[in-house]
Amino acid sequence: MDKCNLCKNNDADKTGSHIVPHFLLKRIENIDGKTDRDYEIGYKIERLKSASHFGRSVQPERLEETFGEITDEDIDKNKHPLVVDNFLCSDCEERLAHIEGIYSQTIETIEKTEYESGISTSNGILFWASVLWRLSVHGESGVKLTAVQNELLRVILDSFLPAKNEKFNEKLIAESDLVKELSYKIIRCHNCVQDEAKWLLFHPDFYDSLCLFIDEFVVAFSLSGQHDEFNTKDCFGINDLILDAPVNIIGGNEVIKPFDRSIxxxxxxxxxxxxxxxxxxxxxxxxxxxxxxxxxxxxxxxxxxxxxxxxxxxxxxxxxxxxxxxxxxxxxxxxxxxxxxx
Structure with a gap:
């Protein structure tokens, strides 16, 4: 069996690992306001390639409305591209689940003006680093980071994600040279409607300040502390919004800049x-x-x-x-x- 992609020590024995945390993925794919697993209908579009997937709990009439007749072959081939087996060990899955549980609490906090989400930037950096790292290493997002970038994020996650039943050590991460240059900006649509189409897009043109569109969030994550790329490359017309957003660095509370649904x-x-x-x-x-x-x-x-x-x-x-x-x-x-x- 392959070794865990995160710790590199244990066997990658975990099945059903989410490359993107479920609490975000369900807001992108789930139908009819459902919040449980297996109620998704999702699409993946690449160059000359389009694929779709559906959850086991989606009613047959809804599947027929979207796909027409569903055959046994369709069911056999149906697999969520962002739910994978043997990517992590069970221990590392729990470590990631811990940081996801912390970050998921921020979803309910939203304001029309710049606001604190309710968690520390240390938690925010680890959470968003984990999402970007998984998308890149998994390799099905359309974008892969360099080997050096992947390894840096892996080492940071492996060093600071607490083991099961351990507390997160804010002081340890704050004093580390590994994270001193990391920073991120996060903007969020404050009034999107529930059934509006959402995105999961790892922007292919940004390499220094990684740019992720996910649900109603846009995250600009820099490994060097700089976000200058947004001065030179177009980001679907929202460059100024990102540049004006507050910078989150280790040692503070996460701050989010909201924007209107029209944008x-x-x-x-x-x-x-x-x-x-x-x-x-x-x-x-x-x-x-x-x-x-x-x-x-x-x-x-x-x-x-x-x-x-x-x-x-x-x-x-x-x-x-x-x-x-x-x-x-x-x-x-x-x-x-x-x-x-x-």
């Missing part, structure tokens, strides 16, 4: 546009490859044919949970191209 809606539109560009860019190359393989003239599929295939892929007759999957892309491409076969 959330605007940057969500920009995220959607980026996702479309990534996805459609892959489709464009795929269509050209199919065109060449089928013996078409030139190395590009005619634009009109691409448009017709895209219309077939995005048809209102197709269920949202199916229409962007690889199987549906291939099927739609075949259905359109066979009409023009000699």
């Amino acid at each position: 959330f809606i605007e940057f969500s539109k920009k995220i959607v546009d980026m996702v479309k560009d990534v996805y459609v860019g892959g489709l464009d190359e795929f269509f050209d490859e199919v065109h060449v393989a089928a013996g078409g003239k030139g190395d590009k599929m005619p634009a009109e044919l691409k448009q017709e295939i895209m219309a077939e892929i995005t048809s209102d007759e197709k269920k949202n949970g199916r229409k962007y999957s690889q199987d549906e892309i291939v099927k739609s491409t075949y259905e359109v191209m066979k009409k023009y076969a000699p």
Whole structure:
């Protein structure tokens, strides 16, 4: 058995580990205001690849509404991409659960003006470091940190996450050179509606000040204490908001800067546009490859044919949970191209 990714000593014997803490993940994916596990319907979109998953407790009629007929094969293949086995040992799972339990208490505290969340920055740094580290090491978030960054975060977590039944040592972490350059900023939409689409996006263009969109939060986490990247790279139009947010460093109380839902809606539109560009860019190359393989003239599929295939892929007759999957892309491409076969 592989060793635990965190402590590197114990066997990675834990099953069902959440790469993203459930108390946040459920706010992104759970349907109908449900708060328990297994009520999620989620989507993952990458270049020329879209996948979906659903919880075991979602009612059949809701699944049919989203996916159409659910087959035994669908059920067999259904797996949450952010719930994994043999990533951690049981001891480290409990250590992470402890810091998650502390941070989850902040969710209920929210104000319209800058406010303290109710925990120390030491707890906040460990919590957000744990989320970023897991997303990166797991490798399915679209972004991976450098080996040096991953190892730094791992060592920090392994050094300061208390073992079961131990108390968190604020003094120990405050005096450590390992964390003296760490800082983070956190902004939060204070009036999002419950059923509004939320995001889990590890921004691919930020390397020094790591940027995570999660639920109604945006977190800018720096390993060097600097957030200058937001002066030079676009972050869906919210650069000034992040730059104006208070810096959280070891030795204080976590402070959050709230923002209005109108801003959330605007940057969500920009995220959607980026996702479309990534996805459609892959489709464009795929269509050209199919065109060449089928013996078409030139190395590009005619634009009109691409448009017709895209219309077939995005048809209102197709269920949202199916229409962007690889199987549906291939099927739609075949259905359109066979009409023009000699």
